[in-house]
Amino acid sequence: MLKTRFRAILASPLLHFFVLGGLVFGYYSLKNPASEQPPTDDVLRLSETDAQRLVVDFFTTWHRAPTREELRGQIRDWAIEEASVREALALGLDQGDAMIRNRLRNKVEFLAEAPAAALTPDEATLAAYYRANAARFSHDGELSFAQVLLPANAGPDEVEAVKAELEQGADPGALSNSSMLPPQVEGMAAPAVERLFGKGFGKEVAGLPLDRWSGPLQSGYGAHLVRLEKRLEGVLPPLSQVRERVLGEWRADEARKLREDYTANLLQRYRLELPEIPDEVRQ
Structure with missing residues (x-):
């Protein structure tokens, strides 16, 4: 139902009238005498693609077509944004701005990796990838055990x-x-054991014999006696x-590979010149 209405909106003669009839100037320039109009290279030209995007954005948010007034407001916001961006670029406000530079870099990298979203591997390729990365898709093992944290520097006796x-x-x-650590752990995934007790502890517990007190095992808290139960x-x-x-x-x-290939090819198009690096920095 919504898709049908959406297609009807994009095909609406009323929308084309607004877009192709030059609403940008009709709503924002008619009050200015012709002599005060900016030169043609300063025109804020709303393309049909951008106009459709405005309608799509409105429809996505409100699930209906915009009214004349709402469309007028959207175009006004677009015009303000476009004019503000041009003024900022003319003033050089984009220069040396880390946030803008990072945003532009992200957009370029996004364009480089975007084709991966449409890629569909054949079953043999997907199965080979699955086997090569089996650890990423396995369900984690679970451990059930009891533990006692020993006093610091406890001797053998x-x-x-x-x-x-x-x-x-x-x-x-x-x-x-310790009253903070659970004396009994039931069905905890091995990675969760590692997060709770420290790296390597879960692997050591998993290697213990069943139903026997073993240890001491070292965790991030100290030495433990442990009885592996399941x-x-x-x-x-x-x-x-x-x-x-x-x-x-x-x-x-695949997106990562596309991005890496793109950046490698991009850097080959430029010659890198560096300032002299002082010896103390090299060290």
């Missing part, structure tokens, strides 16, 4: 004494040296279940 109490059924929470390995789902995600990431990688 103290560690063995705590382990003996645990093996006799003592409450891990009562023996732990370990679920990561699973790679069939490609059919994650096809859209794989396709999206393939296109993202």
